[in-house]
Amino acid sequence: MHAPTPSKAHPWREETVATAQLAGPLILTNLAQSAINATDVVLLGWLGARELAAASIGVNLFIAFLIFGMGLVMAASPIMAKQLGARRHSVRETRRTVRQAMWAAITLSLPVWAILWHAEPILRLLGQDPALSANAAHFVRPLMFGYLPALCYLVLRAYVAALEQPAWALMVSVAGVITNALLNYALIFGAFGLPRLGLFGAGLGSAITQTLMFLGMAVVVTTHPRFRRYRLFGRFWRADWQRYREVWRLGLPIALTLSLEVTVFNAAVFLMGLIGTTSLAAHAIAIQIASLTFMVPLGLSQAVTVRVGLAYGRRDPLGIARAGWTAFVMGVAFMACMAVVMFAVPHGLVGIFLDEALPENRAVIPLAVSFLYVAAFFQVFDGAQSVGAGMLRGLQDTTLPMVFAAFGYWVVGMGTALWLGFGLRWHGVGIWIGLALGLAVVSVMMLGRWLRRGRLGLVPQIA
Incomplete structure (x- = not known):
C-alpha cells in the first residue's frame, strides 16, 4: 500500500502518519544492521581478546570505507523521490537511478578492494602493533568482498523506501541478523560440519551474509508485483552517463x-x-x-x-x-x-x-x-x-x-x-x-x- 499524500482536511496528521509508517521499518532496519555488528563482537569476544582487538581495528578500517560508499549511493533516494513525486509511476527514470547507483557502487568498490587488500601495511603505518595488524588483515581480506553487495543492498533498500515499502528491507535485514549469527558461529568455531577458521571465518561469514542480503532484496524486487514492473536488472550493462554523473554529483x-x-x-x-x-x-x-x-x-x-x-x-x-x-x-x-x-x-x-x-x-x-x-x-x-x-x-x-x-x-x-x-x-x-x-x-x-x-x-x- 502506497503511503498517503496528505489531504487538505488533515494534512499535518496524515503527514505524521506517513512519516511514521516510512520511518518505522527504516529505524528497525538500522537497528538490525547494528545487531549484525554486535553479534560479530560477541562471537569474537568468545574467541579471545587478541582476536577481538584485531577484528576491531580491521572492522574500523572497513567501516570507514563503507560509510563513504553508503553516502555515495544514498544519492539514489532524493533522485528517485523527486522523480516519483513528479510522476507517481516514473518507471524508466527510477530504473535509471537504481542502475547507475549500482554502477557507482561498482566503480567505488574497485579501488576500495585494492586498498583493503593491503590492510596490514596500512594499519602498521597508522602505528598499530605488527602482530595485531597481520591478524586484522587476515579478517579484512574475506570481509572486503562483502563491500559491493552491501552497497547494492543499500541501493535496493533506498528503492523500496522511495516506493514507500520499506518493510521488505526490514525483513531481509532480520533474516541477515539470524544468518550472520549462525554462519559466523559455524565458521569461527567449526560448528555444523564447517571448518574452524577463526578470524578469517568471521570475515568470510560477514561477507557471505552481505551477499545473501543483496540477493534476498534482488529476489524481492524482481518477483513482487509492486516492484518487478520496473525491471531493474534488465539491460543492466547499458551505460547512462548522464544519470551516473548525477549520482556522483549528489552522492x-x-x-x-x-x-x-x-x-x-x-x-x-x-x-x-x-x-x-x-x-x-x-x-x-x-x-x-x-x-x-x-x-x-x-x-x-x-x-x-x-x-x-x-x-x-x-x-x-x-x-x-x-x-x-x-x-x-x-x-x-x-x-x-x-x-x-x-x-x-x-x-x-x-x-x-x-x-x-x-x-x-x-x-x-x-x-x-x-x-x-x-x-x-x-x-x-x-x-x-x-x-x-x-x-x-x-x-x-x-x-x-x-x-x-x-x-x-x-x-x-x-x-x-x-x-x-x-x-x-x-x-x-x-x-x-x-x-x-x-x-x-x-x-x-x-x-x-x-x-x-x-x-x-x-x-x-x-x-
Whole structure:
C-alpha cells in the first residue's frame, strides 16, 4: 500500500502518519544492521581478546570505507523521490537511478578492494602493533568482498523506501541478523560440519551474509508485483552517463559529510587512548549508548529525504515544509526524551555494560556516567543535525551541508575537544564537550539553511 499524500482536511496528521509508517521499518532496519555488528563482537569476544582487538581495528578500517560508499549511493533516494513525486509511476527514470547507483557502487568498490587488500601495511603505518595488524588483515581480506553487495543492498533498500515499502528491507535485514549469527558461529568455531577458521571465518561469514542480503532484496524486487514492473536488472550493462554523473554529483558530498562525522568520532577514540585505558573504556560505553539512540533520527532522516523529495517533485512548497517539519519535530522530541533518560538513570544505563561489584570497573563507571551527562546534552543537537541533513537532501542540496560538516565537526568540534581535553586538562569530559559543541554548530547551520530555503532558491515555485 502506497503511503498517503496528505489531504487538505488533515494534512499535518496524515503527514505524521506517513512519516511514521516510512520511518518505522527504516529505524528497525538500522537497528538490525547494528545487531549484525554486535553479534560479530560477541562471537569474537568468545574467541579471545587478541582476536577481538584485531577484528576491531580491521572492522574500523572497513567501516570507514563503507560509510563513504553508503553516502555515495544514498544519492539514489532524493533522485528517485523527486522523480516519483513528479510522476507517481516514473518507471524508466527510477530504473535509471537504481542502475547507475549500482554502477557507482561498482566503480567505488574497485579501488576500495585494492586498498583493503593491503590492510596490514596500512594499519602498521597508522602505528598499530605488527602482530595485531597481520591478524586484522587476515579478517579484512574475506570481509572486503562483502563491500559491493552491501552497497547494492543499500541501493535496493533506498528503492523500496522511495516506493514507500520499506518493510521488505526490514525483513531481509532480520533474516541477515539470524544468518550472520549462525554462519559466523559455524565458521569461527567449526560448528555444523564447517571448518574452524577463526578470524578469517568471521570475515568470510560477514561477507557471505552481505551477499545473501543483496540477493534476498534482488529476489524481492524482481518477483513482487509492486516492484518487478520496473525491471531493474534488465539491460543492466547499458551505460547512462548522464544519470551516473548525477549520482556522483549528489552522492559525493553526502559521502564526505558522513565521513567527516564518523572520522571525528574515530579521532575521539584515539584521543581517549592518549588519556588512558579508563577513559577509553568509559568512552566505548557512552558512545555505544549514544549510537543506539541515534538510530531513530537516522531512520527519520532517511524517511524525510523521501517525503521532502516527493513534495519537491510535485513542486509543492507547502508539502515540502510540512514533510520537513514533521520529521524534524519527531526526531528532536525523541532525542529530548532520551536526554531525560540519560540524565535520570545514567548509572542504570552504564550498569548494562559493567558490573559495579567488580573492582576493576570502579574507576570506569563514574567516568562513563559523566560522559553520558554530556551525551544527554547533545542528544537534541544530534537528532536535529541528522534530520536536518535529510531534509536538505530531499531538496537535492548536499554540497553546502558538506561544508557545514567540515567546519562544525573538525574546526569547532575537534578544535574545542583538543583545547578542553589537553589544553585545559579536562581530559575525556573536555573531548565530549567538544564533540557536543560540534554537533550543535552543525545542527544550527543545517536548520538555518532549511529556514532560508525559499530565499536561496532551493524550493521550486508552484507549477
